[in-house]
Amino acid sequence: MATASDFCADCDMGYGHFWEKYGTQPSLLLDLCRTHGLILEAMKCPKCDGECRRDDNLNSFRCDKTPPKKNNRKVRCNFKKSLFKNTWFDNSKLDFETNLKFVNLYLRERFSYASARSEFNFPNRTICDWASFCREVLIFWCFENQSDKIGGSGEIVEIDESKFGKRKYNVGRVIEGQWVFGGVCRKSRDFFLVAVETRDSLTLLNVIKERIHPGTTVISDCWKAYNCLEKEGYQHLTVNHSYNFVDPKSKAHTNTIERKWREAKIKVPRFGRRTYHFAGYLAKAIFQMKYPAENKRFHQFLLAAARLYPPH
Numbered sequence: 001m002a003t004a005s006d007f008c009a010d011c012d013m014g015y016g017h018f019w020e021k022y023g024t025q026p027s028l029l030l031d032l033c034r035t036h037g038l039i040l041e042a043m044k045c046p047k048c049d050g051e052c053r054r055d056d057n058l059n060s061f062r063c064d065k066t067p068p069k070k071n072n073r074k075v076r077c078n079f080k081k082s083l084f085k086n087t088w089f090d091n092s093k094l095d096f097e098t099n100l101k102f103v104n105l106y107l108r109e110r111f112s113y114a115s116a117r118s119e120f121n122f123p124n125r126t127i128c129d130w131a132s133f134c135r136e137v138l139i140f141w142c143f144e145n146q147s148d149k150i151g152g153s154g155e156i157v158e159i160d161e162s163k164f165g166k167r168k169y170n171v172g173r174v175i176e177g178q179w180v181f182g183g184v185c186r187k188s189r190d191f192f193l194v195a196v197e198t199r200d201s202l203t204l205l206n207v208i209k210e211r212i213h214p215g216t217t218v219i220s221d222c223w224k225a226y227n228c229l230e231k232e233g234y235q236h237l238t239v240n241h242s243y244n245f246v247d248p249k250s251k252a253h254t255n256t257i258e259r260k261w262r263e264a265k266i267k268v269p270r271f272g273r274r275t276y277h278f279a280g281y282l283a284k285a286i287f288q289m290k291y292p293a294e295n296k297r298f299h300q301f302l303l304a305a306a307r308l309y310p311p312h
Contacts, residue, residue, distance in 0.1 A: 135280025151216030
């Protein structure tokens with residue numbers, strides 16, 4: 001299977017540039033799809049094993065070859081297949097141009113249902129469906145790109161857990177929502193955010209082992225779930241937030257991960273959020289934090305969609 005490196009090495013496609021370039025020349029979108037691996041460049045006919053003719057005007061592959069005679073008759077192959085069959089675009093009720101324009105809009109910082117209705121005149125149901133399809137790609141991207149461990153010997157990783165939600169009835173400190181556990185490497189700024197059901201020691205330790213190299217200096221608050229880190233091969237420093245934000249002796253602090261929480265919570269919607277879509281909301285936030293320049297997001301999304309739905 002082709003990999004991302006076989007296609008577009010890198011491109012800079014902001015929303016305004018996208019409309020400027022492709023709004024008047026939609027035929028160029030097919031080349032954009034090919035360079036990112038979303039659709040096939042060429043294919044062999046499954047009937048006669050010949051090379052199919054690509055017809056961009058009709059968005060299809062066709063085989064017009066005449067195989068050897070059968071029973072003294074020549075039979076034309078007449079194989080035909082849509083360019084979009086078995087791809088990200090398959091079974092879509094939107095034409096592929098509108099599909100890509102929606103993706104480009106969805107990845108923007110200020111995407112909303114109102115902006116989508118204004119651009120496309122879609123009903124809310126269609127916007128909801130396509131936002132879900134996009135989140136599916138971003139969840140896949142997260143699984144691919146959040147598997148590498150961070151930290152290492154001589155490195156400092158700050159860890160913390162936070163609840164994404166809102167105060168119940170807007171009063172008090174009772175918050176309903178989803179716990180997220182995260183870590184960020186001070187030097188490289190590599191980070192991870194993982195939704196967890198509970199904050200118990202076993203759950204958090206499993207994530208730490210999966211995401212942080214042994215030998216790393218780990219800084220956390222005084223939550224009891226972290227008391228076992230020294231035994232697991234990590235150097236562990238703590239800061240007691242009940243008294244100060246920076247430990248007066250070790251100078252340990254968790255300001256870096258706290259900034260990550262603020263950034264992530266701005267990107268995850270507070271209202272109108274469905275619990276079963278939280279993984280998608282978090283994946284989108286991580287994707288946007290990984291690529292703060294909006295012009296790079298479209299490129300990376302197309303490559304991820306091509307890997308999730310490899311054309312065949």
